Amino acid sequence: MKKRILLLAGGQSGEHEVSLMSARSVLGALPRDQFDVTPVVISKQGRWLPPTETQRALESGEAATGGDLVLHRVASAEGYDAVFPLLHGPMGEDGTVQGLLTLAGIPFVGSGVLGSSVSMDKVMTKQVLASAGIAQVEWRLAVRREWQQTPDAVRARAAELGFPLFVKPANLGSSVGISKVGTPDELDGALNLAFGLDRRVILEAMTSHKPREVEVGILGNDAPIASPVGELRFDAEFYDYETKYTEGRATMHIPAPLPPEVAARVQAAALTAFRALDCAGLARVDFFYVEETGELLLNEVNTMPGFTTTSMYPKLFEAAGLSYSELVTRLVGLALEER
Ligand code: ATP
Ligand code: MG
Ligand code: MG
Ligand code: MG
Helix, strand or coil, rough: EEEEEEEEEECCCCCCHHHHHHCCCCCCCCCCCEEEEEEEEEECCCCCCCCCCCHHHHHCCCCHHHHHHHHHHHHHHHCCCCCEEECCCCCCCHHHHHHHHHHHHHCEEEHHHHHHHHHHHHHHHHHHHHHHHCCCCCCCEEEEHHHCCCCHHHHHHHHHCCCCCEEEEECCCCCCCCEECCCCCHHHHHHHHCCCCCCCEEEEECCCCCCEEEEEEEEEEECCCEEEEEEEEEEECCCCCCHHCCCCCCECCCCCCCCCCHHHHHHHHHHHHHHHCCCCCCEEEEEEEECCCCCEEEEEEEECCCCCCCHHHHHHHHHHHHHHHHHHHHCCCCHHHHC
16 A cells, blocks of 8 residues: 655745755655655645645745645645655744644654754754753853843843854754854844844854864664765855855765764764754754864754755765665655654
Protein backbone atom coordinates (compact mmCIF):
# COMPACT_ATOMS: atom_id res chain seq x y z
CA MET A 1 0.00 0.00 0.00
CA LYS A 2 1.29 3.44 -0.89
CA LYS A 3 1.65 5.85 2.00
CA ARG A 4 -0.48 8.96 1.77
CA ILE A 5 1.57 12.04 2.53
CA LEU A 6 0.34 15.58 3.08
CA LEU A 7 3.04 18.10 2.24
CA LEU A 8 2.52 21.48 3.91
CA ALA A 9 4.38 24.47 2.46
CA GLY A 10 4.37 28.26 2.39
CA GLY A 11 3.14 29.54 5.71
CA GLN A 12 2.92 32.84 7.49
CA SER A 13 6.54 33.62 8.22
CA GLY A 14 9.09 35.73 6.35
CA GLU A 15 10.34 32.42 4.92
CA HIS A 16 7.13 31.67 2.94
CA GLU A 17 8.87 31.80 -0.44
CA VAL A 18 11.85 29.76 0.76
CA SER A 19 9.45 27.05 1.93
CA LEU A 20 7.74 26.90 -1.48
CA MET A 21 11.11 26.43 -3.17
CA SER A 22 11.91 23.56 -0.81
CA ALA A 23 8.46 22.03 -1.36
CA ARG A 24 8.90 21.88 -5.13
CA SER A 25 12.08 19.86 -4.64
CA VAL A 26 10.52 17.46 -2.14
CA LEU A 27 7.43 16.96 -4.34
CA GLY A 28 9.66 15.97 -7.21
CA ALA A 29 11.67 13.55 -5.10
CA LEU A 30 9.28 11.43 -2.99
CA PRO A 31 9.18 8.15 -4.97
CA ARG A 32 5.72 7.77 -6.55
CA ASP A 33 5.77 4.00 -6.28
CA GLN A 34 5.82 4.37 -2.49
CA PHE A 35 3.98 7.60 -1.82
CA ASP A 36 0.82 9.44 -2.82
CA VAL A 37 1.69 13.04 -2.12
CA THR A 38 -0.83 15.86 -1.75
CA PRO A 39 0.63 19.35 -1.40
CA VAL A 40 -1.26 22.03 0.50
CA VAL A 41 0.08 25.55 0.41
CA ILE A 42 -0.58 27.74 3.43
CA SER A 43 -1.09 31.39 2.49
CA LYS A 44 0.76 34.24 4.14
CA GLN A 45 -2.45 34.81 6.10
CA GLY A 46 -2.33 31.28 7.43
CA ARG A 47 -5.15 29.76 5.40
CA TRP A 48 -4.89 26.37 3.74
CA LEU A 49 -5.38 26.55 -0.04
CA PRO A 50 -7.52 24.08 -2.02
CA PRO A 51 -5.77 22.03 -4.78
CA THR A 52 -6.04 24.44 -7.72
CA GLU A 53 -4.87 27.41 -5.67
CA THR A 54 -2.11 25.29 -4.16
CA GLN A 55 -0.92 24.34 -7.65
CA ARG A 56 -0.94 27.99 -8.70
CA ALA A 57 1.06 29.00 -5.62
CA LEU A 58 3.64 26.28 -6.16
CA GLU A 59 4.11 27.56 -9.70
CA SER A 60 4.20 31.26 -8.87
CA GLY A 61 6.25 30.75 -5.70
CA GLU A 62 3.94 32.75 -3.45
CA ALA A 63 0.42 32.83 -1.98
CA ALA A 64 -0.56 36.03 -0.23
CA THR A 65 -4.25 35.30 0.38
CA GLY A 66 -7.01 32.77 -0.26
CA GLY A 67 -7.90 29.45 1.28
CA ASP A 68 -9.81 28.21 4.30
CA LEU A 69 -9.33 28.55 8.02
CA VAL A 70 -6.91 25.95 9.25
CA LEU A 71 -9.36 24.48 11.72
CA HIS A 72 -11.83 23.82 8.92
CA ARG A 73 -9.16 22.10 6.91
CA VAL A 74 -7.35 20.04 9.51
CA ALA A 75 -10.06 17.38 9.45
CA SER A 76 -9.10 16.86 5.83
CA ALA A 77 -5.64 15.88 7.03
CA GLU A 78 -7.23 12.78 8.51
CA GLY A 79 -6.61 9.74 6.38
CA TYR A 80 -3.03 10.71 5.67
CA ASP A 81 -0.31 8.40 6.94
CA ALA A 82 2.04 11.29 7.63
CA VAL A 83 2.43 15.02 7.19
CA PHE A 84 5.62 16.67 5.96
CA PRO A 85 5.42 20.20 7.45
CA LEU A 86 7.98 21.81 5.18
CA LEU A 87 7.48 25.18 6.83
CA HIS A 88 10.15 27.52 8.11
CA GLY A 89 9.92 30.09 10.87
CA PRO A 90 7.01 31.03 13.14
CA MET A 91 3.64 29.27 12.64
CA GLY A 92 5.31 26.28 11.08
CA GLU A 93 8.75 25.41 12.43
CA ASP A 94 7.98 26.59 15.96
CA GLY A 95 5.72 23.88 17.37
CA THR A 96 2.38 25.44 16.41
CA VAL A 97 1.65 23.19 13.44
CA GLN A 98 3.31 20.32 15.31
CA GLY A 99 0.80 20.83 18.14
CA LEU A 100 -2.10 20.77 15.73
CA LEU A 101 -0.88 17.56 14.12
CA THR A 102 -0.20 15.97 17.50
CA LEU A 103 -3.76 16.75 18.59
CA ALA A 104 -5.07 15.36 15.32
CA GLY A 105 -3.07 12.16 15.89
CA ILE A 106 -1.22 12.32 12.58
CA PRO A 107 2.49 11.40 12.47
CA PHE A 108 4.72 14.07 10.96
CA VAL A 109 8.28 14.63 9.80
CA GLY A 110 10.64 16.39 12.18
CA SER A 111 10.65 17.53 15.77
CA GLY A 112 7.62 17.58 18.03
CA VAL A 113 6.18 20.54 19.91
CA LEU A 114 8.96 20.81 22.49
CA GLY A 115 11.95 20.43 20.17
CA SER A 116 10.43 22.71 17.56
CA SER A 117 9.46 25.54 19.89
CA VAL A 118 12.65 25.55 21.94
CA SER A 119 14.87 25.36 18.85
CA MET A 120 12.95 28.13 17.09
CA ASP A 121 13.55 30.59 19.90
CA LYS A 122 17.21 31.59 19.91
CA VAL A 123 17.11 32.61 23.58
CA MET A 124 15.53 29.36 24.79
CA THR A 125 17.98 27.42 22.62
CA LYS A 126 20.92 29.23 24.20
CA GLN A 127 19.63 28.61 27.71
CA VAL A 128 19.11 24.90 27.15
CA LEU A 129 22.43 24.45 25.36
CA ALA A 130 24.34 26.36 28.03
CA SER A 131 23.02 23.90 30.58
CA ALA A 132 24.25 21.09 28.31
CA GLY A 133 27.75 22.59 28.42
CA ILE A 134 27.84 23.83 24.82
CA ALA A 135 29.95 26.92 24.06
CA GLN A 136 28.10 29.90 22.55
CA VAL A 137 28.58 33.65 22.13
CA GLU A 138 27.53 35.96 24.94
CA TRP A 139 23.97 37.18 24.58
CA ARG A 140 21.16 39.21 26.16
CA LEU A 141 17.37 39.09 25.83
CA ALA A 142 15.12 42.12 25.32
CA VAL A 143 11.33 42.13 25.01
CA ARG A 144 9.23 44.61 23.03
CA ARG A 145 7.48 46.21 25.99
CA GLU A 146 10.84 47.03 27.56
CA TRP A 147 12.07 48.58 24.34
CA GLN A 148 8.94 50.75 24.27
CA GLN A 149 9.03 51.73 27.94
CA THR A 150 12.69 51.70 29.03
CA PRO A 151 14.79 51.91 25.87
CA ASP A 152 17.87 53.06 27.77
CA ALA A 153 17.89 49.83 29.76
CA VAL A 154 17.93 47.90 26.48
CA ARG A 155 20.68 50.12 25.05
CA ALA A 156 22.77 49.60 28.19
CA ARG A 157 22.33 45.83 27.93
CA ALA A 158 23.56 45.95 24.35
CA ALA A 159 26.57 48.05 25.35
CA GLU A 160 27.60 45.32 27.83
CA LEU A 161 28.29 43.08 24.84
CA GLY A 162 30.41 45.66 23.01
CA PHE A 163 30.33 46.56 19.32
CA PRO A 164 29.96 45.18 16.76
CA LEU A 165 27.06 43.06 17.93
CA PHE A 166 24.19 41.23 16.28
CA VAL A 167 20.51 42.05 16.81
CA LYS A 168 18.05 39.33 15.84
CA PRO A 169 14.35 38.56 16.19
CA ALA A 170 14.43 35.56 18.55
CA ASN A 171 12.06 33.51 16.38
CA LEU A 172 12.88 33.78 12.70
CA GLY A 173 15.20 32.46 10.04
CA SER A 174 16.81 33.17 6.66
CA SER A 175 18.49 36.16 8.38
CA VAL A 176 15.21 38.10 8.15
CA GLY A 177 15.35 41.08 10.53
CA ILE A 178 18.99 40.49 11.54
CA SER A 179 21.45 43.39 11.72
CA LYS A 180 25.13 43.59 12.43
CA VAL A 181 25.44 46.72 14.51
CA GLY A 182 28.87 48.32 14.12
CA THR A 183 28.41 51.40 16.31
CA PRO A 184 25.98 52.57 19.04
CA ASP A 185 24.21 54.99 16.68
CA GLU A 186 23.07 52.04 14.52
CA LEU A 187 21.51 50.25 17.47
CA ASP A 188 18.04 51.85 17.58
CA GLY A 189 17.38 51.16 13.91
CA ALA A 190 18.37 47.52 14.35
CA LEU A 191 16.16 47.12 17.43
CA ASN A 192 13.19 48.75 15.70
CA LEU A 193 13.59 46.38 12.76
CA ALA A 194 13.83 43.27 14.97
CA PHE A 195 10.95 44.32 17.26
CA GLY A 196 8.81 44.91 14.18
CA LEU A 197 9.07 41.15 13.58
CA ASP A 198 9.12 39.62 17.05
CA ARG A 199 8.20 40.37 20.64
CA ARG A 200 11.48 38.82 21.76
CA VAL A 201 14.84 40.02 20.48
CA ILE A 202 18.27 38.56 21.12
CA LEU A 203 21.41 40.66 21.28
CA GLU A 204 24.54 38.67 20.55
CA ALA A 205 28.19 39.46 20.96
CA MET A 206 30.14 39.02 17.78
CA THR A 207 32.75 36.28 17.76
CA SER A 208 36.26 37.61 18.54
CA HIS A 209 37.24 37.41 14.84
CA LYS A 210 35.13 36.97 11.74
CA PRO A 211 34.20 33.30 12.12
CA ARG A 212 34.21 30.46 9.66
CA GLU A 213 30.63 29.20 9.32
CA VAL A 214 30.26 25.46 9.49
CA GLU A 215 27.09 23.41 9.52
CA VAL A 216 26.23 19.80 10.12
CA GLY A 217 23.11 17.75 9.46
CA ILE A 218 21.57 15.42 12.01
CA LEU A 219 19.25 12.59 10.98
CA GLY A 220 17.34 10.19 13.22
CA ASN A 221 15.10 10.01 16.24
CA ASP A 222 16.53 8.50 19.40
CA ALA A 223 19.69 7.20 17.69
CA PRO A 224 20.61 10.19 15.51
CA ILE A 225 23.60 10.32 13.18
CA ALA A 226 25.67 13.32 12.05
CA SER A 227 26.53 14.10 8.44
CA PRO A 228 29.94 15.29 7.29
CA VAL A 229 30.57 18.94 8.18
CA GLY A 230 30.00 21.62 5.53
CA GLU A 231 31.24 25.18 5.29
CA LEU A 232 29.74 28.29 3.75
CA ARG A 233 31.94 30.94 2.24
CA PHE A 234 30.75 34.29 0.98
CA ASP A 235 31.92 37.80 0.46
CA ALA A 236 29.64 39.89 2.71
CA GLU A 237 29.60 41.38 6.22
CA PHE A 238 27.55 38.39 7.33
CA TYR A 239 25.38 35.67 5.82
CA ASP A 240 22.35 37.86 5.17
CA TYR A 241 19.16 37.10 3.18
CA GLU A 242 20.54 38.34 -0.12
CA THR A 243 23.75 36.39 0.23
CA LYS A 244 21.77 33.28 1.16
CA TYR A 245 19.36 33.36 -1.75
CA THR A 246 21.15 35.11 -4.63
CA GLU A 247 22.63 32.52 -6.94
CA GLY A 248 26.41 32.52 -6.85
CA ARG A 249 26.88 34.71 -3.75
CA ALA A 250 27.89 31.89 -1.44
CA THR A 251 29.75 28.67 -1.99
CA MET A 252 29.32 25.42 -0.12
CA HIS A 253 32.31 23.31 0.76
CA ILE A 254 31.58 19.70 1.63
CA PRO A 255 33.40 18.36 3.51
CA ALA A 256 34.63 21.55 5.15
CA PRO A 257 38.41 21.80 5.03
CA LEU A 258 38.89 21.40 8.78
CA PRO A 259 41.31 19.39 10.90
CA PRO A 260 39.56 16.05 11.56
CA GLU A 261 39.61 16.80 15.27
CA VAL A 262 37.61 20.02 14.74
CA ALA A 263 35.09 18.27 12.47
CA ALA A 264 34.63 15.60 15.13
CA ARG A 265 33.97 18.31 17.76
CA VAL A 266 31.33 19.86 15.48
CA GLN A 267 29.54 16.54 15.04
CA ALA A 268 29.67 15.69 18.74
CA ALA A 269 28.37 19.09 19.84
CA ALA A 270 25.57 18.92 17.25
CA LEU A 271 24.46 15.51 18.48
CA THR A 272 24.51 16.74 22.09
CA ALA A 273 22.40 19.76 21.08
CA PHE A 274 19.93 17.62 19.12
CA ARG A 275 19.35 15.44 22.17
CA ALA A 276 19.29 18.31 24.69
CA LEU A 277 16.62 20.11 22.65
CA ASP A 278 14.56 16.92 22.16
CA CYS A 279 14.75 17.19 18.38
CA ALA A 280 13.55 14.40 16.11
CA GLY A 281 13.88 13.47 12.46
CA LEU A 282 16.23 16.13 11.25
CA ALA A 283 18.06 19.32 12.15
CA ARG A 284 20.81 21.44 10.71
CA VAL A 285 23.10 22.71 13.42
CA ASP A 286 25.10 25.86 12.62
CA PHE A 287 28.41 26.77 14.23
CA PHE A 288 31.02 29.50 14.24
CA TYR A 289 34.58 28.26 14.14
CA VAL A 290 37.07 30.93 15.15
CA GLU A 291 40.24 29.74 13.54
CA GLU A 292 42.48 32.24 15.38
CA THR A 293 41.50 30.92 18.82
CA GLY A 294 40.27 27.41 18.03
CA GLU A 295 36.88 28.29 19.58
CA LEU A 296 33.85 26.40 18.34
CA LEU A 297 30.60 28.19 19.18
CA LEU A 298 27.17 26.79 18.44
CA ASN A 299 25.08 29.45 16.67
CA GLU A 300 21.67 27.85 16.22
CA VAL A 301 19.62 24.76 15.47
CA ASN A 302 17.22 24.69 12.53
CA THR A 303 14.60 21.96 12.89
CA MET A 304 13.27 22.40 9.34
CA PRO A 305 16.28 23.59 7.36
CA GLY A 306 16.19 24.79 3.74
CA PHE A 307 15.33 21.76 1.62
CA THR A 308 15.84 22.42 -2.07
CA THR A 309 18.01 19.94 -3.94
CA THR A 310 20.90 22.42 -3.64
CA SER A 311 20.38 23.28 0.05
CA MET A 312 23.08 22.52 2.62
CA TYR A 313 21.18 19.84 4.57
CA PRO A 314 20.46 17.47 1.67
CA LYS A 315 23.92 18.14 0.22
CA LEU A 316 25.52 17.10 3.52
CA PHE A 317 23.72 13.76 3.46
CA GLU A 318 24.41 13.30 -0.23
CA ALA A 319 28.10 13.47 0.74
CA ALA A 320 27.33 10.71 3.24
CA GLY A 321 25.95 8.57 0.41
CA LEU A 322 22.22 9.27 0.76
CA SER A 323 20.55 10.70 -2.34
CA TYR A 324 17.93 13.46 -2.02
CA SER A 325 15.14 11.03 -2.74
CA GLU A 326 16.51 8.44 -0.30
CA LEU A 327 16.75 11.19 2.30
CA VAL A 328 13.12 12.31 2.05
CA THR A 329 12.02 8.67 2.07
CA ARG A 330 14.08 8.10 5.23
CA LEU A 331 12.51 11.17 6.87
CA VAL A 332 8.99 9.87 6.27
CA GLY A 333 10.12 6.52 7.70
CA LEU A 334 11.37 8.27 10.83
CA ALA A 335 8.02 10.06 11.17
CA LEU A 336 6.25 6.69 11.16
CA GLU A 337 8.71 5.05 13.57
CA GLU A 338 7.56 4.01 17.03
CA ARG A 339 9.29 6.27 19.60
P1 ATP B 1 18.93 30.44 9.10
O1 ATP B 1 18.52 30.86 7.73
O2 ATP B 1 20.18 29.59 9.08
O3 ATP B 1 17.83 29.88 9.92
P2 ATP B 1 18.87 32.72 10.96
O4 ATP B 1 17.98 33.72 10.36
O5 ATP B 1 18.33 31.87 12.03
O6 ATP B 1 19.49 31.79 9.82
P3 ATP B 1 21.49 33.18 12.20
O7 ATP B 1 22.04 31.93 11.67
O8 ATP B 1 21.35 33.30 13.67
O9 ATP B 1 20.12 33.55 11.48
O10 ATP B 1 22.41 34.40 11.72
C1 ATP B 1 22.56 34.68 10.34
C2 ATP B 1 24.00 34.99 10.02
O11 ATP B 1 24.46 36.15 10.73
C3 ATP B 1 25.00 33.92 10.40
O12 ATP B 1 25.04 32.90 9.45
C4 ATP B 1 26.28 34.74 10.49
O13 ATP B 1 26.77 35.07 9.19
C5 ATP B 1 25.82 36.03 11.12
N1 ATP B 1 25.90 36.01 12.60
C6 ATP B 1 24.84 35.81 13.41
N2 ATP B 1 25.18 35.88 14.71
C7 ATP B 1 26.51 36.13 14.74
C8 ATP B 1 27.46 36.32 15.80
N3 ATP B 1 27.07 36.29 17.07
N4 ATP B 1 28.77 36.54 15.44
C9 ATP B 1 29.15 36.59 14.15
N5 ATP B 1 28.28 36.42 13.10
C10 ATP B 1 26.98 36.20 13.38
MG1 MG C 1 17.93 29.80 11.96
MG1 MG D 1 16.10 28.57 9.77
MG1 MG E 1 21.63 30.25 10.52
